[in-house]
Amino acid sequence: MQRTIRLELHPTKEQADVLFQTLEQHTACFNAVAAHGWQEGIKNGVQLHKDTYSQLRERFPRLPSQLVCAARVKATEAVASALALTKGKKVSGPKSKNCPIRYDARSYRVLREEQLVSLATLAGRQKVAFGLYDHARKAMESALSFHSADVICRDGRWFLHLVVTLPEPVFESSGEVVGCDFGITRPAVASNNRFYGEKRWKNIERRYFKHKRALQSKGTKSARRHLKRLRRKVKRFRIDCDHVVSKRLVQNTSSGSVIVVENLTEIRQRMKARKGSALKRQMHQWSFARLRALMEYKAQAKGIVVVGVDPRHTSQACCHCGFKHRFNRKSQSLFHCRECGFELNADLNASRNIAQKYLAALGKSEGSGVASITLLSGSY
Ligand SMILES: [Zn+2]
Secondary structure, three states, rough: OOEEEEEEEOOOOOHHHHHHHHHHHHHHHHHOOOHHHHOOOOHHHHHHHHHHHHHHHOOOOOOOOHHHHHHHHHHHHHHHHHHHHOOOOOOOOOOOOOOOEEOOOOOOEEEEOOOEEEEOOOEEEEEEEOOOHHHHHHHHHHHEEEEEEEEEEEEOOEEEEEEEEEEOOOOOOOOOOEEEEEEOOOOOOOOOOEOOOOOHHHHHHHHHHHHHHHHHHHOHHHHHHHHHHHHHHHHHHHHHHHHHHHHHHHHHOOOOEEEEEEEHHHHHHHHHHHOOOHHHHHOOOEEEEHHHHHHHHHHHHOOEEEEEEEEOOOOOOOOOOOOHHHHEOOOOOOOOOOOOOEEEHHHHHHHHHHHHHHHHHHHHHOHHHHHHHHHHHHHO
């Protein structure tokens, strides 16, 4: 499996200067190719290379040719996506102030033992020291191969985003099955009685929502600018929350377990059918797909499998006796069975149903547990 590891580079003062100049010239190349492609409406890489390469080599004789090409590749992508946006809209051409450099096998090398990375720069190859965060250290040690690497400068600090291939984790089933319900009241509830996400998130979301409404009703130019900033803020906040939920969930689940979640597209449909306040509608846009993707990503590394099941009736059925009724759900938070009187937190009840659904599917299908898992995970 491929993973991106983030390393912090620790260049010497001289190296930092060289790197900075390299980045500047690389960015200038990016902007030159992007401007040309944008003006002429060219998004073909070969054509852009023909049109710009020799000029750029003349203009930046010290910049390694691989980096000129790297800038052109990035600019080609940027032009193509900007051109795709232009349909009926006013879009400005792609431009960058600080374009990260994409290194590849010909322009960089990782010297793992020395804890150095050798980078092509204006002043030849520079061997730059790097620091490893704890979780990156393990990945670095077990990496089978290195792919591309982006050199990024943010607020005077240097980072390397390194794409590596890690050995495929082996899944050895422990037989443990954890159902997990994604929801609004709680971002995630697991059938082993664990609740994920914090109550204050809902308040933060409510505050953002009010702020958004206020800005929308103003409609001035500055309000629109603030709105744009707010949207980005909300997006970052939600990604952050999803990281926290998925991380804790995987931390609290042992290796060899199966995490069962509801099939996503259908969750959306079910959500739409439910009546709710404007805030709830707003929160429905919260990306379950992203949360699940983050879960799968983190689970895989720990030897945990995430599978999906059909979400129908998971919130209406009683996990105790199986009785299904629309009115079983007394409120958003409480489940009360009309048949056997069983009461439980509604999301917890749903999560247990989700786990049971998976187990029922396992029982019906033939073969060993692992084979069934493959079968199920391939079906969504
Ligand atoms: Zn019941």
